[in-house]
Amino acid sequence: MADIFTPEKRSWVMSRIRGTNTKIDLKMKRLLTDHKYKFEMYPKMFGNPDFVLKRKKIIIYCDGDFWHGFRYYDKKKPAKKFWRDKIEGNMRRDQRYARKLRSEGWSVLRFWEHDIEKNPEKCIRKIKKKFAERK
Template identity: 35%
Template sequence: MTTGSRGHTRSLRRRIVHHGLVSLPPAVDPAVSARMSNTRGRDTSPEMAVRRALHRMGLRYRVNYRPVPGVRRTADIVFTKQRIAILIDGCFWHGCPDHYRPATGGRSQFWAEKIEGNQRRDHESSEAFSSAGWLVLRFWEHEDPVTVADHISSAVHEAARRTTCPASGSPRT
């Protein structure tokens, strides 16, 4: 329910709730709302650290790219020639088994459903990419960026090796 101005959004929210058109979660503290709206969807610190490490290794890639035409899902880092899609998931937003702690309080059900929906969408994205012939690599934001970059580099080099002829080094036809 995003609109041009915040005032219009609040007014629309009041009308919808007043007329009982939809059940919305209770209003959020303005400080919490501001913090959540400033959460980045791309170019996060973990992504940037991995991208810097990959760049230092001499690897070049696309960023926030849709690997499969017609599928409205993006990968954080993509190697198009090797058909490798990398996703770096945030521990909170994607329900990391090591760090995610369910919310408590009045909005706990909202957050449980939100994280569950994110995980379902993650699975659907991985399936869509895989079924289109892409190798999908997922990492958590808490993983060491250099270790992640090493793993990605190995996958990229292995994929490049598979797509070239052993004798001449030229692409297979």
């Protein structure tokens, strides 16, 4: 399927996609605040995590379903090679970052967009469990 926008218009549309203060990031921020966790949002550190709980060395990522490939290999792939390369590259980068952070002693939690939006209790349960496990 051909793109419905001109290259200039597509560039403008894509430039409006935010990487910080997204709806799911703000919802996770509210969850962490409501449950009295002390956290830093968007810390300047390797891997660019969304949140860090420094005291327990826990990193939290809030991953968009499309951009980070939720059930990517179970679904029909995007028709355009550009999007397949983009999503697969994001997935490889996510794994590489998590591996390095874990090797440095961090615990890495990743939450999918649909879980944050529709099942925040599940997310908080996982955070509480990880928080209790960490010495």
